[in-house]
Amino acid sequence: MLPEAARYDDLVRAFRWRIPERFNIGTACVDAHADGSGKPALLFVEESGALVTYTFDELKRLTNRFANVLAACGLERGDRLAVFLPQAPETAIAHLAAFKAGLVSVPLFTLFGDEALSFRLANSGAKALVTDLAGLAKLDRIRHEVPDLTHVFVTGPDQGDGRAISFDAAMARASDAFTPSDTGPDDPAIIIFTSGTTGNPKGALHGHRILLGHLPCIEFIHQGMPQPGDLHWTPADWAWIGGLFDVLFPTLYLGVPVLAHRAKKFDPDAAMALMATHKVRNVFLPPTALKLLRQADVRHPGLVLRSLLTGGETLGAELGAFVQERLGVEAREIYGQTECNLVVGSNSNFFAIRPGAMGKPIPGHDVRIVDEDGVEVPTGEQGHIGVRRGDPVMMLEYWNNPAATADKYAGDFLLTGDLGRQDEEGYLWYMSRSDDVITSAGYRIGPGEIEDCILRHPAVAMVGVVGVPDPVRTEAIKAWVVLKPGQLGSDALAAEIQDHVRTRLSGHEYPRYVSFTDALPMTATGKILRRELRRLG
Numbered sequence: 001m002l003p004e005a006a007r008y009d010d011l012v013r014a015f016r017w018r019i020p021e022r023f024n025i026g027t028a029c030v031d032a033h034a035d036g037s038g039k040p041a042l043l044f045v046e047e048s049g050a051l052v053t054y055t056f057d058e059l060k061r062l063t064n065r066f067a068n069v070l071a072a073c074g075l076e077r078g079d080r081l082a083v084f085l086p087q088a089p090e091t092a093i094a095h096l097a098a099f100k101a102g103l104v105s106v107p108l109f110t111l112f113g114d115e116a117l118s119f120r121l122a123n124s125g126a127k128a129l130v131t132d133l134a135g136l137a138k139l140d141r142i143r144h145e146v147p148d149l150t151h152v153f154v155t156g157p158d159q160g161d162g163r164a165i166s167f168d169a170a171m172a173r174a175s176d177a178f179t180p181s182d183t184g185p186d187d188p189a190i191i192i193f194t195s196g197t198t199g200n201p202k203g204a205l206h207g208h209r210i211l212l213g214h215l216p217c218i219e220f221i222h223q224g225m226p227q228p229g230d231l232h233w234t235p236a237d238w239a240w241i242g243g244l245f246d247v248l249f250p251t252l253y254l255g256v257p258v259l260a261h262r263a264k265k266f267d268p269d270a271a272m273a274l275m276a277t278h279k280v281r282n283v284f285l286p287p288t289a290l291k292l293l294r295q296a297d298v299r300h301p302g303l304v305l306r307s308l309l310t311g312g313e314t315l316g317a318e319l320g321a322f323v324q325e326r327l328g329v330e331a332r333e334i335y336g337q338t339e340c341n342l343v344v345g346s347n348s349n350f351f352a353i354r355p356g357a358m359g360k361p362i363p364g365h366d367v368r369i370v371d372e373d374g375v376e377v378p379t380g381e382q383g384h385i386g387v388r389r390g391d392p393v394m395m396l397e398y399w400n401n402p403a404a405t406a407d408k409y410a411g412d413f414l415l416t417g418d419l420g421r422q423d424e425e426g427y428l429w430y431m432s433r434s435d436d437v438i439t440s441a442g443y444r445i446g447p448g449e450i451e452d453c454i455l456r457h458p459a460v461a462m463v464g465v466v467g468v469p470d471p472v473r474t475e476a477i478k479a480w481v482v483l484k485p486g487q488l489g490s491d492a493l494a495a496e497i498q499d500h501v502r503t504r505l506s507g508h509e510y511p512r513y514v515s516f517t518d519a520l521p522m523t524a525t526g527k528i529l530r531r532e533l534r535r536l537g
Ligand SMILES: CC(=O)SCCNC(=O)CCNC(=O)[C@H](O)C(C)(C)COP(=O)(O)OP(=O)(O)OC[C@H]1O[C@@H](n2cnc3c(N)ncnc32)[C@H](O)[C@@H]1OP(=O)(O)O
Pocket: 111, 235, 236, 237, 240, 241, 242, 243, 246, 263, 264, 265, 266, 267, 286, 288, 289, 311, 312, 335, 336, 337, 338, 341, 342, 441, 442, 443, 507, 508
């Protein structure tokens, strides 16, 4: 455990990774705490507000049951299980059971539309899927595109129509005893899809060690966890690395309960009330959520927060001050990405927080500013934010994509795709992306995917998609559209294009702005100049 106040330099010097020879996220998060004491693990707040508590003991039995269900389906070590569910107990059970069974889980965001779902299921070669009725309706439309998918489980009341296997019924029939798979830290555990400027999303394949790689930062930010009364919550979905590895799994690993609740739409009043009612002590709130709280100007006297992690987008000095004043806690910024998460952070117990800077490398992680060849640049100069190879939190590879994997590295470093600089005192400053990837509300969004999708709209001849500055979401997605001859731009057509993206890709990827134009700025070789589009605003 980290001392109350220590010198950052001493922590860095003293740090040693302790990676055991055998490690399994499922057993470490659940079985290790299932000691018969009835310690709470998950507190699920249903849509109605009703609270259902799951203890570690129950979670052990439930994950064992589902691991048995998966084994009975013929799934073997290394096979993929997709999880297409919101923040809910079944989501945690499915992932943890997959880990225990030596399978590879594939989290899928509930807002994904048909094409996004189909691509990820096909690309990962998932053999089984757990979803709810809303997810099943989407799956029905694309099931013929994913022949590898042989077993589909649906949560909630049994529909009895043969479209899917009832999750509850299968669980009821299964044994609650299971011998977990004997995995090593480098054995594949999870594929999390992420986007680049062009092409399809890539699946970052992580080993079981990913959890161990997150722990130094969790300890750094939520100092002293587990403390009596600790309870961790995030409004971010458990479909991304943030919800899963900044919150769900490391918290359970430390024997601390997690509050599970994600509203259909983030509501500042409801979020404050939820934290106060359930006495949430630790929270991950992305900057967009903090800005929504500031905008709504809500106060709540009952807050008992003791640690707050934020990241995924730049925090900024004013927002940090707001957090201290309104939430009564320090905003501790982190930096990371799906391929290599939580490598930079801040905590004023170890060094003064410098407004605007992300912080310093978390002890254990070697983060440098490097050039395109992976060679360090002089202090103060801008370059690529790089993380030295061999870091336990780093992905094993991009799933089935050796070319993309090779591209991600230069020399000894993984290149994050972000540009930054490091000052004389070791603080890291985020500058911008090195590519056209859009950062909106903490999501990393690929403009190429959205362009491809919009191009399939029958009225569209050409399209360029960029991120434009947004006061709340860091960037908002904007599409510049050239229509086919005879088509007229209108609000109705703009709304139709937005819906076209929402239903095919995702609810968080639709262009908030659609502008019709006669031509797009192009290079001599016919590539759209997104840089020019960004300049137009
Ligand atoms: C690097 C790291 O470690 S951390 C970074 C990882 N990033 C993340 O985890 C993402 C963090 N961001 C978020 O969780 C969210 O954006 C929040 C909580 C900040 C704000 O949430 P919201 O504003 O409710 O919506 P969110 O951004 O998720 O969704 C986008 C759209 O989908 C809509 N939507 C969300 N849920 C649903 C639903 N169940 N049904 C229909 N529509 C929905 C939203 O209404 C929103 O559209 P709108 O703004 O036009 O209304």
